[in-house]
Amino acid sequence: xxxxxxxxxxxxxxAFLYVPVLxxxxxxxxxxxxxxxxxxxxxxxxxxxxAGDTAMQHALGNSLKVGLVTALLSTLLGLTAAKAVTHYRxxxxxxxxxxxxxxxxxxxxxxxxxxxxxxxxxxxxxxxxAVVLGHMLVCVPFALTVLIARFEGFDxxxxxxxxxxxxxxxxxxWRVTLPLMLPGIVASLLLTFITSFDEFLVxxxxxxxxxxxxxxxxxxLRFPERxxxxxxxxxxxxxxSVGLVVLAEYIRNLGVKKPxxxx
Amino acid sequence: MADRGRNxxxxxxxxxxxxxxxxxxxxxxLLLMAITSLKSQSGISFSEGWTLSHYGEVLGRAxxxxxxxxxxxxxxxxxxxxxxxxxxxAYFVAFHARRKFIWLVALTIPFWTSYxxxxxxxxIILGFxxxxxxxxxxxxxxxxxxxxxxxxxxxxVVTLAHAWAAFAIxxxxxxxxxxxxxxxxxxxxxxxxxxxxxLRVTLPLSMPGVIGAAILIFxxxxxxxxxxxxxxxxxxxxxxxIIEVQFNAVGNWPLGAALSLVSMAMVGVIASLFVxxxxxxxxxxx
Amino acid sequence: xxxxxxxxxxxxxxxPPVVDRVDLEVQRGEFFSLLGPSGCxxxxxxxxxxxxEPPESGAIAIDGEAMNHVPPHLRPTNMVFQSxxxxxxxxxxxNIAYGLRKLKxxxxxxxxRVEAMLATVRLEGLGTRAADQxxxxxxxxxxxxxxxxxxxxxxxxxxxxxxxxxxLRETMQLELRALQRQVGITFVLVTHDQEEALSLSDRxxxxxxxxxxxxxxxxxxxxxxxxxAVADFIGEINxxxxxxxxxxxxxxxxxxxxxGIVTLxxxxxxxxxxxxxxxxxxxxxxxxxxxxxxxxxxxxxATFLGERSHIHVSIAGRSDPISISASGAPATGxxxxxxxxxxxxxxxxxx
Numbered sequence: 001x002x003x004x005x006x007x008x009x010x011x012x013x014x015a016f017l018y019v020p021v022l023x024x025x026x027x028x029x030x031x032x033x034x035x036x037x038x039x040x041x042x043x044x045x046x047x048x049x050x051a052g053d054t055a056m057q058h059a060l061g062n063s064l065k066v067g068l069v070t071a072l073l074s075t076l077l078g079l080t081a082a083k084a085v086t087h088y089r090x091x092x093x094x095x096x097x098x099x100x101x102x103x104x105x106x107x108x109x110x111x112x113x114x115x116x117x118x119x120x121x122x123x124x125x126x127x128x129x130a131v132v133l134g135h136m137l138v139c140v141p142f143a144l145t146v147l148i149a150r151f152e153g154f155d156x157x158x159x160x161x162x163x164x165x166x167x168x169x170x171x172x173x174w175r176v177t178l179p180l181m182l183p184g185i186v187a188s189l190l191l192t193f194i195t196s197f198d199e200f201l202v203x204x205x206x207x208x209x210x211x212x213x214x215x216x217x218x219x220x221l222r223f224p225e226r227x228x229x230x231x232x233x234x235x236x237x238x239x240x241s242v243g244l245v246v247l248a249e250y251i252r253n254l255g256v257k258k259p260x261x262x263x
Numbered sequence: 264m265a266d267r268g269r270n271x272x273x274x275x276x277x278x279x280x281x282x283x284x285x286x287x288x289x290x291x292x293l294l295l296m297a298i299t300s301l302k303s304q305s306g307i308s309f310s311e312g313w314t315l316s317h318y319g320e321v322l323g324r325a326x327x328x329x330x331x332x333x334x335x336x337x338x339x340x341x342x343x344x345x346x347x348x349x350x351x352x353a354y355f356v357a358f359h360a361r362r363k364f365i366w367l368v369a370l371t372i373p374f375w376t377s378y379x380x381x382x383x384x385x386x387i388i389l390g391f392x393x394x395x396x397x398x399x400x401x402x403x404x405x406x407x408x409x410x411x412x413x414x415x416x417x418x419x420v421v422t423l424a425h426a427w428a429a430f431a432i433x434x435x436x437x438x439x440x441x442x443x444x445x446x447x448x449x450x451x452x453x454x455x456x457x458x459x460x461x462l463r464v465t466l467p468l469s470m471p472g473v474i475g476a477a478i479l480i481f482x483x484x485x486x487x488x489x490x491x492x493x494x495x496x497x498x499x500x501x502x503x504x505i506i507e508v509q510f511n512a513v514g515n516w517p518l519g520a521a522l523s524l525v526s527m528a529m530v531g532v533i534a535s536l537f538v539x540x541x542x543x544x545x546x547x548x549x
Numbered sequence: 550x551x552x553x554x555x556x557x558x559x560x561x562x563x564x565p566p567v568v569d570r571v572d573l574e575v576q577r578g579e580f581f582s583l584l585g586p587s588g589c590x591x592x593x594x595x596x597x598x599x600x601x602e603p604p605e606s607g608a609i610a611i612d613g614e615a616m617n618h619v620p621p622h623l624r625p626t627n628m629v630f631q632s633x634x635x636x637x638x639x640x641x642x643x644n645i646a647y648g649l650r651k652l653k654x655x656x657x658x659x660x661x662r663v664e665a666m667l668a669t670v671r672l673e674g675l676g677t678r679a680a681d682q683x684x685x686x687x688x689x690x691x692x693x694x695x696x697x698x699x700x701x702x703x704x705x706x707x708x709x710x711x712x713x714x715x716x717l718r719e720t721m722q723l724e725l726r727a728l729q730r731q732v733g734i735t736f737v738l739v740t741h742d743q744e745e746a747l748s749l750s751d752r753x754x755x756x757x758x759x760x761x762x763x764x765x766x767x768x769x770x771x772x773x774x775x776x777x778a779v780a781d782f783i784g785e786i787n788x789x790x791x792x793x794x795x796x797x798x799x800x801x802x803x804x805x806x807x808x809g810i811v812t813l814x815x816x817x818x819x820x821x822x823x824x825x826x827x828x829x830x831x832x833x834x835x836x837x838x839x840x841x842x843x844x845x846x847x848x849x850x851a852t853f854l855g856e857r858s859h860i861h862v863s864i865a866g867r868s869d870p871i872s873i874s875a876s877g878a879p880a881t882g883x884x885x886x887x888x889x890x891x892x893x894x895x896x897x898x899x900x
Contacts, residue, residue, distance in 0.1 A: 006351060006355045006359060007355065007359070009351050009352070010351075010352055010356075010360075010366075013351075013352045014370070016425070017370065017373045017428060019388075020373075020381060020384040020385055020425060021373045021376055021384065023384040024380060024384060027387070034392065035392075035394070077280060077281040078281070080281060081277070083277055084274045084276075085278065087274065088273065090275060096278060100285050102285075102289060103289065104479065105478065105534075106486075106527065107482060107483050107485055107487070107526075107530070108483060108487075109486040109487070109506060110486055110523050110526075110527055113296065113510060113519065113520070113523055114289075114292030114295060114523075116510070117292060117295045117299055117520070118291055118292040133288050136284065136288065137288045137289060140281065155632060155634060157630045157632050158634050158636060158637075160601055160628075160630070160634070161628070161630060161634035161695075162622075162636075162647070163600075163601075163621045164601075164621055164628045164696075165627065165647050165648030165696075165699065166622050166623075166648045166699065168620075168622050171651070175647075198377050200379055200489065205510070214379050217377060217379050217380065218489075221379070221383060221493070230380070231380075234377055234380035237376060238376040241372075241375035241376060244375070245368065245371065245372065246368065
């Protein structure tokens with residue numbers, strides 16, 4: 001009835017989401033330089049070509065480095081801010097949170113350019129470090145959202161119970177707070193890593209001579225003969241990202257059943 | 264409960280590093296951008312003196328004005344299409360899906376691919392020799408490739424609607440999920456049909472999610488130059504393309520800064536008006 | 550010297566005091582309750598004993614030691630939280646053993662103690678159960694066991710039975726009482742349920758607005774309340790305005806309006822009442838008698854409750870009906886009521 005129509009819609013919508021994405025793997029195995037039907041047979045030579053592409057591998061390394069550092073720093077900053085806002089009744093907490101979330105509502109191009117200006121004015125060079133800073137701007141709001149949600153579902157009585165049972169501040173953190181926060185921390189790390197890894201606009205303005213992977217891909221899009229290789233790269237990234245996301249969700253739901261136990 | 268009353272300083276100390284970094288990386292640069300937009304430019308470097316001429320150019324040139332308009336219209340269309348398409352999907356998962364977790368993961372997986380490649384995928388799909396055209400021709404449904412698919416605002420809207428779908432689904436889903444089911448039962452008990460109940464209870468209560476999604480999509484899409492550049496052609500250029508050009512090819516940073524700030528201000532005003540209007544409409548509908 | 554001594558303790562959260570110059574003495578081995586409506590300050594007081602809130606003024610001492618600067622993890626108290634606060638990432642055994650870890654006991658000893666405690670709270674065999682697979686009653690017992698296994702000097706309980714359904718609550722009340730007798734530890738319980746406080750405790754402190762109204766045994770609270778607030782809070786009661794005419798050696802005579810001139814035992818008057826004072830005469834519903842003559846009235850409503858009936862009788866000249874609890878009483882019609890003077894209490898009318 002109503003359910004059937006809605007269900008069909010859901011499936012159609014899902015198809016709309018997946019079809020463009022499936023173009024990547026399908027044509028990455030296609031034995032032709034032209035991305036069009038009919039398909040010309042199966043090949044893995046594009047994947048093979050990736051192995052020899054040192055520029056791509058260098059860019060990949062850069063993206064991993066930037067992603068890792070961004071993830072760690074954003075999660076750390078998100079963690080302290082989330083704890084501050086949920087555990088203490090601070091005046092102006094709302095304004096502070098709004099300010100920290102501002103990058104979500106400013107076009108990335110503006111973020112990238114304004115940082116570019118800052119670097120120019122302070123004489124600092126464009127570099128991967130600058131990209132990290134830019135990515136942190138974008139990622140901290142995400143980390144904050146995940147971690148605040150996690151802190152709010154956390155029964156504060158648990159820390160008091162631990163103190164009541166004889167553990168001082170540090171041991172309470174180690175035995176109760178940290179284990180219960182860990183899934184949220186891991187989720188935040190993964191989310192910020194993936195966001196940074198995929199981020200193009202800000203990196204485009206700030207990276208200088210060192211390219212991140214999206215910048216490398218952007219450069220390749222001009223050359224039709226390199227297209228299948230780019231698709232192969234995309235297919236690999238897709239698979240790896242899917243794996244990471246599933247892992248993140250699995251970890252995030254460990255040890256926490258909804259609603260929060262203890263009540 | 265324990266630390267609420269005391270140890271304010273600890274709390275502020277915890278908050279300080281994050282605020283400091285965000286302040287440094289956000290406030291200072293934006294300020295700088297404002298300053299830059301007021302500088303005079305001669306050739307490719309700054310010259311002495313301050314000027315409002317860049318703002319004059321931004322607001323005065325008809326081509327810029329029409330570009331602003333087009334960008335707003337395209338982003339508006341994207342927002343509308345994305346939210347409208349996402350709402351039934353989110354509704355399905357919130358009310359009718361049994362394994363919600365799996366649906367949500369399935370819905371977010373496409374977005375964990377490179378954004379560039381997703382845009383490029385649409386270029387491939389919509390192109391002259393692309394997937395749709397070659398497929399349709401192979402099936403002998405058309406003789407000539409369809410030309411209206413690519414290099415125009417239509418392509419931009421389709422591509423962006425696809426790219427930002429997750430940002431619509433998740434906020435709408437969350438606000439639908441939060442609706443107390445007993446409210447719906449009460450509405451039925453008081454005589455509403457399913458459709459009326461949807462209009463009078465579900466839709467208004469999900470408005471915060473819808474408004475949030477709309478803002479989350481509208482604002483960033485105005486600043487995207489990747490999609491217009493890859494699939495927009497000349498007819499689908501947006502303001503961000505011009506800004507990008509000022510900073511790279513042309514080197515007129517003050518003009519670029521002025522363009523950025525004007526577009527940000529414009530977008531901010533439109534977004535605020537939208538939120539105010541949506542809130543007023545929701546209140547009036549009761 | 551008493552075991553737990555609270556002197557002139559006050560606390561406010563930026564407004565009027567939540568706990569207002571409270572003095573309290575709890576004896577060793579007592580089952581003591583703090584009773585009062587929501588917002589009366591009883592939970593705050595409990596948390597100050599536990600060390601989670603510092604008093605603004607006043608001192609708390611346990612077994613002779615001052616506690617004012619002692620943090621919660623070093624105090625000889627343990628608390629059962631209202632929400633139980635069971636650690637979700639540990640199973641039952643590890644939850645109970647949590648506070649013993651830092652003692653670095655040999656493995657056998659630790660195990661034996663936890664197992665013994667599991668038996669005491671009747672959860673044997675559930676040591677490996679996960680925290681989220683426990684029923685409400687089981688969670689409550691784990692919280693108890695976890696606190697008791699550390700053998701604290703005082704066990705603090707914050708409305709521990711509030712989340713349980715009625716039958717379970719009554720069972721748990723009996724178990725709690727038996728448990729306290731068995732382990733001999735001083736219990737301080739906070740509750741808003743007066744039946745609970747009366748049935749469990751050796752002594753009860755009734756609180757209101759941050760102040761202690763009266764501290765007494767359950768019987769004394771019921772039969773000799775010191776003020777209108779206490780009398781009203783504990784069980785049902787009927788009030789009559791009266792003026793004291795004369796106070797003699799053994800008796801006192803009061804002018805009680807509708808009841809006429811009444812002479813009651815002097816012991817039934819609250820302390821501090823003098824001749825000429827405006828007072829409230831109070832009598833419990835179960836002490837009002839139906840008689841052949843006396844104050845005339847009409848039965849307004851009667852509720853049959855099995856063994857007894859609850860009857861409201863309206864009297865001319867009085868807006869509130871009289872509450873009566875009797876068995877085998879008439880259900881309608883005109884009646885006469887008698888108020889045995891030895892059951893009348895005299896309370897100050899001030900508050």
